[in-house]
Amino acid sequence: MLITCDNNMQMGYIYLMPNETTVEYTLEESDIGLYYDIESLSIPRIKWLGMGQILSKMRLAVKTYREAVNNVFHCEYWNDLDGEGYMMGIELYLTEEMLLPLVAHQAFKLYDVRWRNQDFRVLTLDAYLDVLDKNNVIYPLTSQKDAFVILSVDPISKVGRIMALISARDDLYPVDYLQKPLFMLANSSRYFNRD
Template sequence: MIITCASKNRMGYIHLMPVNNNNLHALYEEHLNNNHLSKYLNIESINIPISSDFQYGDLLNKMRISNITYKQASSDAKEFIEEYQNDLDINGYMEGVELNLSKKEFLTLINENAFQIFKCSWHSKDFIILTLDISKNVFHENNIIYPFCNEKDAFAIVKIEKKYKTGFIKGIITSREDLYPFSYLSKPEFILLDDVK
């Protein structure tokens, strides 16, 4: 899974789907060549922990599942506004998350194993949960689960900040191996574009 952090602008981007676009792939290669993460961490030691723990399906049941899709909630219904511009494909599945991400926050998320995969059974179906924050922030019962489409085979876990109604993506839940391949999500490719030369 490719996650970039541009420390100068405090901007991050999480590629939830593999990068197939030629222009994006060229940009990714350029970013790889300018990756400064090894200044702060041993890149070889970074991993995305994987757990087959069925209790996480129970934790999902404590959250409200929305009757409308993520796209509807963030645009038509205006249940929340996106932090920045998250990318959706033509069917409403989330391709990537744009977020405010400082170097310190990025390093902390990596060190605290915020990026994890849980295999679980939920609503009598096998899913994986990809966390994008520490577990207590992902599985908080006040978060809301939004389906990406009517098929309800992939979802976003969203924390809605009350003051400005900003929606923060805390994780995704998916049974769509074709869109969110396990082999891609479980491979950490974290890139820090540092402003320090």
């Protein structure tokens, strides 16, 4: 899974679906190697049946993500959806100082869960305790209810932040792709401070 972070621009993008852009990158080109052994980077896959019970206690929105954006909450930047409403990628405020702890603590994880009497994969994009916060809201991406996002919505600004993807659509969100970490850090402060 390709996750980019340009430290100069303080912007990042998470490619949830593989596309032509994702094959252009290799970890050897990333500044992440200044901090971590790139061979040791991983996105673990974990079977956690109990997560489905936790998800069932969270609020499930009636509106789809597309229907709710700019009505119920606002986006920090923009999240790309395909014609049907499935999320292709997430644009977000992301600095080196934010990315490095997420990588170090393996916040990016793929869980196999049973929820709503169906098998799903949950891709966490933050620490799982923050992802599973009872105040977060689950939004379906389409009326098929085979893919969802977990949103943390700031109560004051009403800005929603994507915390996780929940998917039963392995054709759109292939497990092999989601488990392959491509953390592309550009313009690292450490790179510029090298002698």
